Amino acid sequence: MKGLPEDYLQYPARRRGMDHAIYPFRALPNARPVTWPNGAHVALCIAVHMGHFPMDMPLKPFIAPGGMERPYPSYWDYTLRDYGNRIGVYRLMQSLAARKLPATALLSAVLAQRYPALMDDLAAAQWEIACAGLDMGRLHHSGVPRDEERATIQEAAGLLRARFGTAVRGWHSPAHSESSHTLRLVAESGFSFTTGWANDDMPYVMTTEAGRLVCMPLSQDLSDQRMLHQQHLATEDFTNAILTAHETLDREAQETDSGRILVVPITPWLMGVPHRIRAFNAMLDGIMARGNIWPATMGQIADHWVAQNT
Amino acid sequence: MLSEPGHYDYMPWRRRPKITWPNGARIAFWVAPNIEHYELDPPPNARRMPWTRPQPDVLGYSWRDYGNRVGFWRMADVMARHGVRGSVSLNVAVCDHYPEIIERCCTLDWELFSHGTYNTRYFYGMTEDQQRAVIRENRETIKRASGQALDGWLTPAISNDETTQHLLAEEGIKYTLDMLHDDQPTPIKVRSGHLISIPYSLEINDVPLLAMRNTPPERFAAICKAQFDQLYEEGTESGTVMCMPLHPFLIGQPHRISALDDVLRHVVAHDKVWLATGREIAAWYTKDHLAEAQNWIAAGTP
Numbered sequence: 054m055k056g057l058p059e060d061y062l063q064y065p066a067r068r069r070g071m072d073h074a075i076y077p078f079r080a081l082p083n084a085r086p087v088t089w090p091n092g093a094h095v096a097l098c099i100a101v102h103m104g105h106f107p108m109d110m111p112l113k114p115f116i117a118p119g120g121m122e123r124p125y126p127s128y129w130d131y132t133l134r135d136y137g138n139r140i141g142v143y144r145l146m147q148s149l150a151a152r153k154l155p156a157t158a159l160l161s162a163v164l165a166q167r168y169p170a171l172m173d174d175l176a177a178a179q180w181e182i183a184c185a186g187l188d189m190g191r192l193h194h195s196g197v198p199r200d201e202e203r204a205t206i207q208e209a210a211g212l213l214r215a216r217f218g219t220a221v222r223g224w225h226s227p228a229h230s231e232s233s234h235t236l237r238l239v240a241e242s243g244f245s246f247t248t249g250w251a252n253d254d255m256p257y258v259m260t261t262e263a264g265r266l267v268c269m270p271l272s273q274d275l276s277d278q279r280m281l282h283q284q285h286l287a288t289e290d291f292t293n294a295i296l297t298a299h300e301t302l303d304r305e306a307q308e309t310d311s312g313r314i315l316v317v318p319i320t321p322w323l324m325g326v327p328h329r330i331r332a333f334n335a336m337l338d339g340i341m342a343r344g345n346i347w348p349a350t351m352g353q354i355a356d357h358w359v360a361q362n363t
Numbered sequence: 364m365l366s367e368p369g370h371y372d373y374m375p376w377r378r379r380p381k382i383t384w385p386n387g388a389r390i391a392f393w394v395a396p397n398i399e400h401y402e403l404d405p406p407p408n409a410r411r412m413p414w415t416r417p418q419p420d421v422l423g424y425s426w427r428d429y430g431n432r433v434g435f436w437r438m439a440d441v442m443a444r445h446g447v448r449g450s451v452s453l454n455v456a457v458c459d460h461y462p463e464i465i466e467r468c469c470t471l472d473w474e475l476f477s478h479g480t481y482n483t484r485y486f487y488g489m490t491e492d493q494q495r496a497v498i499r500e501n502r503e504t505i506k507r508a509s510g511q512a513l514d515g516w517l518t519p520a521i522s523n524d525e526t527t528q529h530l531l532a533e534e535g536i537k538y539t540l541d542m543l544h545d546d547q548p549t550p551i552k553v554r555s556g557h558l559i560s561i562p563y564s565l566e567i568n569d570v571p572l573l574a575m576r577n578t579p580p581e582r583f584a585a586i587c588k589a590q591f592d593q594l595y596e597e598g599t600e601s602g603t604v605m606c607m608p609l610h611p612f613l614i615g616q617p618h619r620i621s622a623l624d625d626v627l628r629h630v631v632a633h634d635k636v637w638l639a640t641g642r643e644i645a646a647w648y649t650k651d652h653l654a655e656a657q658n659w660i661a662a663g664t665p
Binding site for chain 2 (some may be wrong): 139329
């Protein structure tokens with residue numbers, strides 16, 4: 054038997070720290086302490102995944118969570134996702150406005166063209182707009198030629214900046230998927246922060262050939278997409294998990310004398326349905342009852358972190 | 364391939380023209396039992412195999428068959444006890460196989476609408492003529508078995524193809540359930556004729572909840588009640604619709620039937636509920652609210 058090639062047992066990136074040059078290793082206890090406005094323990098960021106799922110979206114190299122899982126033409130999948138952008142997001146807007154909580158929308162840029170009335174309502178609600186690519190059918194992965202990926206990012210940024218201007222400075226790659234060029238192309242397109250790497254509770258800096266990006270925390274482990282859509286857990290399993298995370302982060306903030314960040318990743322077609330919105334409201338009330346929070350957009354949290362880390 | 368169905372316009376969930384239901388009801392509540400027959404030895408379809416195991420899939424087949432032998436009768440009794448009529452999403456071959464079931468539905472004054480001929484005969488890949496033939500035959504069979512007109516449609520397993528909705532309108536179907544984009548009826552755009560959508564549900568449907576999402580019966584009831592409570596509250600602003608789709612092979616099991624009893628008891632205890640059928644909702648909306656919705660869309664949903 055021939056066995057594996059010689060280089061299979063060679064480890065060129067084996068060294069102290071990361072096996073790449075995008076960012077250095079940083080253990081959480083060694084992160085520089087940060088303070089939030091009014092001495093808040095926890096910055097609260099509601100991150101809303103507002104995706105558009107084309108009915109003819111490619112199913113390879115993988116189907117984004119919420120993508121067309123049934124045979125074409127899947128009215129089932131398409132219309133349930135679209136429900137989120139017609140109805141669910143309005144319930145979320147109402148819940149957050151009633152509690153004076155800001156939000157950051159991770160938005161498929163094609164929605165700016167498709168649903169201008171929704172864009173007006175997001176602007177009126179003062180939600181931060183971050184760009185989540187063109188749509189959920191245009192995933193970023195290593196099979197996409199670099200020039201094509203650059204054009205996709207520029208088109209998406211252009212669509213949202215045409216409507217919301219320079220306030221669009223955050224990026225999220227759809228379905229947390231990237232190629233090895235994505236970060237550089239995102240920096241090149243004028244974004245100052247990105248979110249989607251699931252490796253930290255606190256921001257850190259990524260270095261690309263086109264400049265720096267602040268990487269903001271965004272969990273997939275603790276998200277309604279994973280817990281409710283993929284794992285089929287009960288609504289309360291998700292909302293209780295958020296409350297438990299908040300309790301832990303609040304305690305750590307007190308023990309370490311450093312602010313923490315609670316990102317709540319939610320999805321209109323999941324959390325905005327009638328049978329879940331009351332549990333969502335109760336969860337928000339539970340977070341607010343604990344107190345010592347700083348409700349902020351992802352961009353505001355990034356700014357405060359950068360000001361204390363440069 | 365189409366990137367979207369293209370059958371409805373964007374209607375944001377705010378400042379819509381107000382929908383009013385009969386007698387000042389806030390919510391139209393309707394129950395849609397899917398009374399189905401899955402064939403023991405169906406032909407294959409290129410886009411979907413009818414059964415997951417090699418045929419005969421004895422477990423899959425007999426589980427569904429339980430619905431017609433046992434589950435339906437138990438479910439119908441609970442609904443009748445609460446005065447809740449069903450709007451049956453009917454595989455119309457049931458009229459031939461089990462006339463006892465159709466007779467019971469008619470005695471209870473339930474609506475029959477079409478869910479295709481068999482749940483194992485998908486619309487994927489049919490020509491327009493083949494689809495038309497099924498729709499026409501389904502209309503005739505329902506008329507013959509019950510005397511009822513065919514007003515509503517849900518394609519078997521939501522296996523509609525690109526042009527199905529156009530054909531439904533052209534064949535005189537009044538409401539479709541193939542789209543799940545809203546909590547109110549909406550206009551549907553078709554190449555000729557008229558069609559509206561009224562809300563069905565895959566959120567509080569017993570198949571996704573009980574069979575796909577592993578929901579225990581008590582939580583199933585809690586989810587249904589939460590759905591009702593929210594839409595009942597929102598109905599103070601504009602009338603909403605809640606559909607409760609059922610499948611007797613699931614909800615009619617002895618360990619689950621009390622969950623249905625629990626939900627219906629909760630619903631009928633509210634006074635601003637219109638216990639409607641699909642046909643009644645569609646007729647009311649078409650008569651009183653359709654034109655207003657179309658005008659609002661034309662004005663840019665101000």
